[in-house]
Amino acid sequence: MKDEIILLAHGAGGRKSAVLIHELFCRHFDNPALNAMGDSALLSDGMRRLAFTTDSFVVDPLFFPGGNIGKLAVCGTVNDLAAVGARPVALSASFILEEGLPVEVLERVVVSMREAAREVSIPVVAGDTKVVPRGSADQMFITTSGIGLVPESLAAPAPDRAAPGDAVLISGTIGDHGMAVMTCRERIRFSSEIQSDCCPLHDLAAVILDAGPNTHCMRDPTRGGLAAVLNEIAAQSGVCIEIEEAAVPINEDVRVACELLGIDPLHVANEGKLVVIVPPEEADAVLGAMGSHPKGEGAAKIGMVQPEPVGRVHLRTGLGACRILDMPSGDLLPRIC
Amino acid sequence: MKDEIILLAHGAGGRKSAVLIHELFCRHFDNPALNAMGDSALLSDGMRRLAFTTDSFVVDPLFFPGGNIGKLAVCGTVNDLAAVGARPVALSASFILEEGLPVEVLERVVVSMREAAREVSIPVVAGDTKVVPRGSADQMFITTSGIGLVPESLAAPAPDRAAPGDAVLISGTIGDHGMAVMTCRERIRFSSEIQSDCCPLHDLAAVILDAGPNTHCMRDPTRGGLAAVLNEIAAQSGVCIEIEEAAVPINEDVRVACELLGIDPLHVANEGKLVVIVPPEEADAVLGAMGSHPKGEGAAKIGMVQPEPVGRVHLRTGLGACRILDMPSGDLLPRIC
Numbered sequence: 185m186k187d188e189i190i191l192l193a194h195g196a197g198g199r200k201s202a203v204l205i206h207e208l209f210c211r212h213f214d215n216p217a218l219n220a221m222g223d224s225a226l227l228s229d230g231m232r233r234l235a236f237t238t239d240s241f242v243v244d245p246l247f248f249p250g251g252n253i254g255k256l257a258v259c260g261t262v263n264d265l266a267a268v269g270a271r272p273v274a275l276s277a278s279f280i281l282e283e284g285l286p287v288e289v290l291e292r293v294v295v296s297m298r299e300a301a302r303e304v305s306i307p308v309v310a311g312d313t314k315v316v317p318r319g320s321a322d323q324m325f326i327t328t329s330g331i332g333l334v335p336e337s338l339a340a341p342a343p344d345r346a347a348p349g350d351a352v353l354i355s356g357t358i359g360d361h362g363m364a365v366m367t368c369r370e371r372i373r374f375s376s377e378i379q380s381d382c383c384p385l386h387d388l389a390a391v392i393l394d395a396g397p398n399t400h401c402m403r404d405p406t407r408g409g410l411a412a413v414l415n416e417i418a419a420q421s422g423v424c425i426e427i428e429e430a431a432v433p434i435n436e437d438v439r440v441a442c443e444l445l446g447i448d449p450l451h452v453a454n455e456g457k458l459v460v461i462v463p464p465e466e467a468d469a470v471l472g473a474m475g476s477h478p479k480g481e482g483a484a485k486i487g488m489v490q491p492e493p494v495g496r497v498h499l500r501t502g503l504g505a506c507r508i509l510d511m512p513s514g515d516l517l518p519r520i521c
Numbered sequence: 522m523k524d525e526i527i528l529l530a531h532g533a534g535g536r537k538s539a540v541l542i543h544e545l546f547c548r549h550f551d552n553p554a555l556n557a558m559g560d561s562a563l564l565s566d567g568m569r570r571l572a573f574t575t576d577s578f579v580v581d582p583l584f585f586p587g588g589n590i591g592k593l594a595v596c597g598t599v600n601d602l603a604a605v606g607a608r609p610v611a612l613s614a615s616f617i618l619e620e621g622l623p624v625e626v627l628e629r630v631v632v633s634m635r636e637a638a639r640e641v642s643i644p645v646v647a648g649d650t651k652v653v654p655r656g657s658a659d660q661m662f663i664t665t666s667g668i669g670l671v672p673e674s675l676a677a678p679a680p681d682r683a684a685p686g687d688a689v690l691i692s693g694t695i696g697d698h699g700m701a702v703m704t705c706r707e708r709i710r711f712s713s714e715i716q717s718d719c720c721p722l723h724d725l726a727a728v729i730l731d732a733g734p735n736t737h738c739m740r741d742p743t744r745g746g747l748a749a750v751l752n753e754i755a756a757q758s759g760v761c762i763e764i765e766e767a768a769v770p771i772n773e774d775v776r777v778a779c780e781l782l783g784i785d786p787l788h789v790a791n792e793g794k795l796v797v798i799v800p801p802e803e804a805d806a807v808l809g810a811m812g813s814h815p816k817g818e819g820a821a822k823i824g825m826v827q828p829e830p831v832g833r834v835h836l837r838t839g840l841g842a843c844r845i846l847d848m849p850s851g852d853l854l855p856r857i858c
Contacts, residue, residue: 185624185628186628187624187625189620189621189624190618190619190621190623190624191652192652194618194650195652195653196652204624204650208624208628209631209648209650212632213614213634215644217644218644218646224647227610227611234611234668236611236646238647238666239615240649240664242617242651273564274554274562276573276666277575278576278577278664280577280579280617280662283527283529287524287526287545288523290527290545294545294546294549297550298550301550308555309562309564310554310561310574310575310666311550311575312575312576312577313531313541313546313577315528315529315532315855316579316855320581320659320856321579321659322653322657327575327617329615329647331573515652518652519653519654519657
């Protein structure tokens with residue numbers, strides 16, 4: 185990578201992101217908690233484990249149907265904690281502001297953060313603010329970090345635990361967040377506005393782990409969408425994941441918007457969904473528990489884990505054909521979160 | 522503040538920063554850990570306390586004499602942990618990159634982060650990378666967050682614990698970091714380059730707390746410099762802090778550079794110094810311990826805490842006169858850290 189320059193694709197959650205993370209960050213920072221590549225890092229800590237995660241948010245525009253950068257920053261970090269089975273304990277929030285930003289805009293964002301944090305009962309205990317001259321940043325970037333606690337008794341879900349025979353579940357429709365931001369940014373109008381699914385998933389995750397204490401994997405399919413997360417799990421677990429295309433729930437407006445823009449909805453970011461991989465004997469219980477939670481209404485079983493070919497994701501189409509579902513490459517959707 | 526816009530001064534660590542933090546962030550996020558306004562938040566956690574802190578780094582230029590944005594990002598967060606008496610446990614690092622940044626530049630920064638983290642034996646366990654289009658950010662911003670542990674037996678130093686009669690100590694010369702960045706950015710040349718003091722202070726902090734287990738306050742005087750930190754302590758502790766101007770150690774080059782640029786060195790950022798406020802009976806022990814540590818070589822007693830006037834910082838000049846040392850106002854030094 186030495187002679188390369190950073191491209192938008194390096195931040196898109198697909199193939200180039202994975203190369204940058206492995207070749208640069210994991211190579212230099214090399215440690216077991218980082219290398220596990222979960223949504224949160226896990227630190228052992230006596231009777232329980234500390235979960236720790238961070239994300240920067242650069243979404244454009246700042247406000248979109250169903251949310252804004254502040255709500256997204258809180259939910260994104262809470263969901264990274266929830267995905268490893270952690271109870272969220274505290275958040276930090278660091279702001280990089282462009283000189284000239286109206287204080288009123290900042291306050292609307294902060295109020296949304298407060299409301300989202302209240303829903304989770306998580307305090308924002310630490311923060312920082314930097315201001316850069318006009319033109320050195322675009323309005324506002326927010327970085328949130330979160331701490332959570334995982335009981336030592338829980339075999340925390342991890343991306344390397346998927347096993348042949350496991351069921352693959354999704355908690356609802358995919359692509360809503362990415363398409364809400366894209367159609368808002370590009371001013372594409374439909375009969376009704378596409379709404380982001382941005383919401384905190386701590387409660388849904390708790391319900392899932394209650395019903396399926398042996399849940400093998402739980403992931404938050406943000407940048408790179410369902411395709412990126414399934415490819416990561418297939419590679420880290422050394423399995424093949426087979427998905428039935430027709431079983432993947434997609435809102436009609438999202439499907440149309442994706443067709444119009446030439447984007448595969450399986451590559452589009454979600455901010456309020458969980459992918460869950462469970463042993464077959466717990467699949468029905470988990471699916472039922474998800475379906476009876478308001479944030480898991482559209483839950484569906486979308487596929488199964490197969491022993492091989494290792495590291496592959498297969499998509500079975502309605503006609504019985506099978507295609508390889510790859511990591512997204514290139515950057516279809518810059519500044520989506 | 523409703524009709525205001527964000528100015529550079531809102532990020533400068535002085536009066537406007539304080540207003541923004543109190544009126545906006547503390548008002549909305551309101552909770553005891555945040556409101557304590559220490560360098561790190563403290564969460565009670567059974568047998569000990571968890572320290573949690575975050576900072577964004579936007580320094581310009583990325584590389585300066587004595588450090589770069591990566592070293593600064595690790596040291597800044599480690600020092601915020603050290604200042605509350607915490608043993609650093611884990612770091613996260615989140616990058617916002619401008620499209621077009623050479624990967625080679627990013628790698629040099631990451632290598633510096635690795636080296637600084639190694640010196641502290643702290644792993645970087647979590648991270649994120651976002652890339653924004655050319656012109657939407659200036660090269661690279663880094664946000665680090667840190668977790669540390671404070672033993673419950675330690676009465677953690679806090680900015681509201683200064684008491685009349687306490688001695689005010691500084692671990693060495695002030696203004697080096699800010700003037701290193703400024704003179705580098707403005708291409709002002711002296712006989713020798715001014716070097717940033719950027720370094721991790723976990724070891725110095727441990728030595729201080731060993732020698733002075735009743736240390737009342739320990740702060741890392743970054744943005745806003747010594748003046749901002751002393752004013753914050755005076756306000757939060759409800760005391761007056763009296764400083765002897767002649768006792769404050771300043772390197773000759775830094776003094777000249779400040780005069781040239783019309784900047785008060787007491788307002789200039791440090792990244793490798795600690796301000797320590799200790800009961801008089803522990804002052805000599807702490808000063809001795811600092812002085813015998815390589816990172817506290819220039820340690821000095823610079824003043825005393827007085828009962829009043831409450832919330833004020835007084836500076837006694839060589840001629841016996843006394844002036845009020847105020848919070849910095851305006852933004853003298855944008856993007857200094």
